[in-house]
Amino acid sequence: MSTTTTQPPGPETGPTEAALRHASLPRYFPTALLASCAAVVAGVLLAFSSFGAILWALLTAASYVVITVTASARVEGGRKATDRFVTSLVYGCFLLAIAPLVSVLWTVLRNGFDRFDGYFLSVSMNGVLPSMDAGGVYHAIVGTLAITGMATLISVPIGVMTAVYLVEYARGRIKRVITFFVDVMTGIPSIVAGLFVVALWMVLFGPGHTNGAAGAISLAVLMIPVVVRSSEEMLRLVPRDLREASYALGVPRWRTITRVVLPTSAAGLTTGIMLAIARVIGETAPLILTAGSSAVSINWNLFDGQMMSLPVFIYSQVRMGGAVNYERAWAAALTLILTVMLLFFLARMIGRAFAPKSAR
Amino acid sequence: MTTTDAPQAAPPPTGRRRIGDTVFAGLARGSGLLILLILAGVAAFLIIQAWPSLAANTANFLTTQEWDANVRENPAFGVAALAFGTVLAAAIALLLATPVAVGIALFIVYYAPRRVAAVLGYLVDLLAAIPSVVYGLWGIGFLAPQLVPVFRGMTEYLGWIPLFSGPASTSGRTILTASVVLAVMILPIITAMSRDVFRQVPQGHREAALAMGATRWEMIRLAVLPFGRSGVVGGAMLGLGRALGETMAVAMILSPSLAISFDLLRSGNQTIAAHIALQYPEATGYGVSALIAAGLVLFAITLAVNMGARYIVARGSKEA
Incomplete structure (x- = not known):
């Protein structure tokens, strides 16, 4: 941010200055990397014709984390790399919690929709044998x-x-x-x-x-x-x-x-x-x-x-x-x-x- | 100060007591005491009804694994296998859920953009709103079949660890599946407790860490986690209490057998709560009484865990 070049450089500030000013990955880096990871993984999986949503998500996440951490470690140094690793971990935790919610709602909706109608809601099971295709709730x-x-x-x-x-x-x-x-x-x-x-x-x-x-x-x-x-x-x-x-x-x-x-x-x-x-x-x-x-x-x-x-x-x-x-x-x-x-x-x-x- | 005004400034309920006030205060007080009475009643009635079978039991209640209680005389039953299964399932669920829940709480409080954080918190609360019987249905209808190949892979590559020894169940209806579902079910409560305590971290602590040049993770490690430890531990214990007592998901997923087994990937084990739900409709003779005795054990375990949790949370908030 502040332009250190305007300050008169002392005779031995060389190394200190380098330590103060770290290179950092550009702001768009995570988004761009995630998008390209998703695309590449999808392409590879399709090429092997073994595309599955769960596998795709897992591989995308794994490749994203690995590339981010190595890139960050090389460019920004160890502490920033740890920080980026934890950030991806925390985002991952949240997605991990949303996955069952979506899965439960989706499974119930898909499996329950066939039989969910006016008839089902308006009749009881009186006189219906368990295996008969009739009855309701x-x-x-x-x-x-x-x-x-x-x-x-x-x-x-x-x-x-x-x-x-x-x-x-x-x-x-x-x-x-x-x-x-x-x-x-x-x-x-x-x-x-x-x-x-x-x-x-x-x-x-x-x-x-x-x-x-x-x-x-x-x-x-x-x-x-x-x-x-x-x-x-x-x-x-x-x-x-x-x-x-x-x-x-x-x-x-x-x-x-x-x-x-x-x-x-x-x-x-x-x-x-x-x-x-x-x-x-x-x-x-x-x-x-x-x-x-x-x-x-x-x-x-x-x-x-x-x-x-x-x-x-x-x-x-x-x-x-x-x-x-x-x-x-x-x-x-x-x-x-x-x-x-x-x-x-x-x-x-x-x-x-x-x-x-x-x-x- | 205004001692001359004392007669006028006196609190309202002096002199004549209004009848309405007395009645209303009595009602309110009665409700409060009724709650204590209900809790005592739960313990008392369970003990009264469990006693006949415990007195007639020919085996040691605490160390026997068999459940031979549906007879008119000489029942022989014990909770050893059930208590083991209960604790095992709940412990695995806790191990799976706690790190994720802490992650979610950190995400909502410190990582997510302010505007969407409330909505995301909602979504996690929705997890708690789904009825346990629906989780059970999801467990057998969706999750268990999905996990079968995973389990097969685990026995193949991790089979040298005794916990994962094969052959893996072909239906996927194992204690590990039940624990995964339990973990999902206890996520919201651990998240909620952790979230509350993370929010209370003094801003000064966090800003001090950031001012020293800490990255976000270092700030969390130095300022947030030490402060939030008691809340997380308390929340985890509340989650444990919930997992110990959860019935339907386990009853529907596990294919039961009364054995003490560490094989997570094979059918086996059973929990107290699920055992009661499954056995109750067929209980005869001493059966019902014996199930109530098992319920008493569950009640005692969860009561102890919950009291411990509340104690830890209360002590933590006092220190803060």
Whole structure:
């Protein structure tokens, strides 16, 4: 940058100057090299007629890294070469993480698309033999809606009230204890939540009772800590001034919370709750234990009989193992993923649209 | 200061307590305590229902590999093989996921252009939104067949390492496949924790390193990584907890057998969670109770790992 030539050169600055001014690779070098690597590797692979997307990506990445590091080491020296090596490594890590995401979405879309239609979504498996080319997921959608809905109804009041307690009331030791155990509770394996309800149901009703309500409670155990954590963060964002203004007007504390604090954070709370729903709507293991895995007909009653749900439907179809079963499983997976994605993006949109202006 | 104003400036909840306040505070407090109660209830009910089978068990629960519990009397079962499989699968997943997750976190915080960084962070969060049963389906439907030739190559060229001794499974449904899927599933949580702590590195530390002429990598090595170590370790342990308890992906991918085996490329091993999901529908006699006992072991392991993780994270943020 600065032109060292204008400075009067001292008698022995020769070597120092050389050490200060390193040659460096041009800015366009990485992009150009990556493009040419990709082209050359593609050409070579096509010449050997063994073109595969994964092989191509791997060889391109490898040749890019090798050439960059050697070129950099020769021109710029060891430290810069290490830096460039790590940079390519870090970019590689990110691509490595995106690869499974793309792969999962693409596989589900490609395999699930054939069977994913109005018929599939609107009929149940009642009277359909596992190997027949018929049947659909309506009963599973019904079950998923009912069970997840009830789980939400249970966990939202408990979760939000706990968050209110932690933010507005709790002080000192009890606050630390509850926060810690909420964190620990987020780590409960889903299958253990299922076993908990199984054990509870055996004590309350005796063995052999599977119904939707049991599934809903097991999901609520998994959902409550998620709701608490997200609501807590949202409630903390409410400015102190708002609360104090309300107190100054003589409004009692509980009216302040219900009329000022909760409405202010409503959008954030909604986002958190929707993300929590997206988390539990795909839970499978607890529902296999609590809501059963063999229901084939439509059942809206949470308190009587087995209830199918989308994730359990996928699992049970895979266990049957025929070609038609796999097709059904993929189509159901597509249904489930679309539902989860919809919730996910809707939540983000709400969060962004109604975010308090001062937050950014 | 204004001592004369004291009566007026007193905090609101003096004198008469409003009934609404009392009720609302009670509800909030009750919810908080209910959570503690639920957690205690999970432990209590699991112990109550596991007890009959543990008392009747004729084998040592902790050292036996066989699972012979679906009988009306004299069950003989143990979690040795299951616990081994659980820890092995989770440990491999952790080894695979942690370096990549740290790389992603560094990428999002320090390498990616500011504007797209948020969107890229999103994409990684989307990985966490995909249900585990879909990962399982992807594992058997796509990944396992893809990995078969890779495994064959590994037994051929790396077979001298005991872990990779052949013959490789022809279905690809091995513990290594399950671990790869688990690694993908725990990437988001380790990334999220690392990202948070990398963001908190004081700007002064980073600029000091850069001012001394450090390259970006040297800045990260000298300023970011030492500062972020506790966050990364805590995140990795949370990921470990998740991998230990993950059920469906493992249950769908592994073709199970109850053995203690280090052969990563052959069918074998099983995890506690997957075993419960697979066995539960067919459990009779002492079966259910025995599965609950296995669940209790899983609960204890994950509880210990999670508490350790939270402790490390909390201590790290206190030091900062």
